[in-house]
Amino acid sequence: DAGVIQSPRHEVTEMGQEVTLRCKPISGHNSLFWYRQTMMRGLELLIYFNNNVPIDDSGMPEDRFSAKMPNASFSTLKIQPSEPRDSAVYFCASSLVGEGNQPQHFGDGTRLSIL
């Protein structure tokens, strides 16, 4: 039973470069969440989708960040241009919302380092 799959697991790049993080949610789940985790701020929700539609993007830091969900089995989080302060672990999670209380299932994250 495959869980949430994220790629890459690690990304190191220089500031100014474009970064694309990828996520494949659990099949059958209708909601997808992008989080960022840092020591200082903990785990923060960036954006979440329900049935491929962005519902709440109030956590997206600024215009440099964008997220898409072209279909139910794939989502991307893009940072362009990247900055050193974007260094963090980015998690994707999915759940089945609307049919009782279903927990969110997390991927193993992408550790991003911007030099």
Place this chain on the structure above:
Amino acid sequence: KQEVTQIPAALSVPEGENLVLNCSFTDSAIYNLQWFRQDPGKGLTSLLLIQSSQREQTSGRLNASLDKSSGRSTLYIAASQPGDSATYLCAVRRPDNSKLTFGKGITLSVRP
């Protein structure tokens, strides 16, 4: 704005001890509360989910309680083992959408 606090940030106990991890939240209007476990370099694993109408949930050696009126939850771990060493996070969900607000977690170390 909902705020979730977990104190202390770190805890070290000897193996076999029963322990309680605390979580507090500022807005009692929640839909549910979840406890997660995070191992180093890994994502979060859901341990227990308590509905707003429930008082507690149990799974094996874990028991989570919820007191909405006082804005508190506790995670009780019985007979702790070195394999319980991890970071434990609590998160609350708002009634109007799926958004979870997380605490910063408690890093637990169980010494053999």
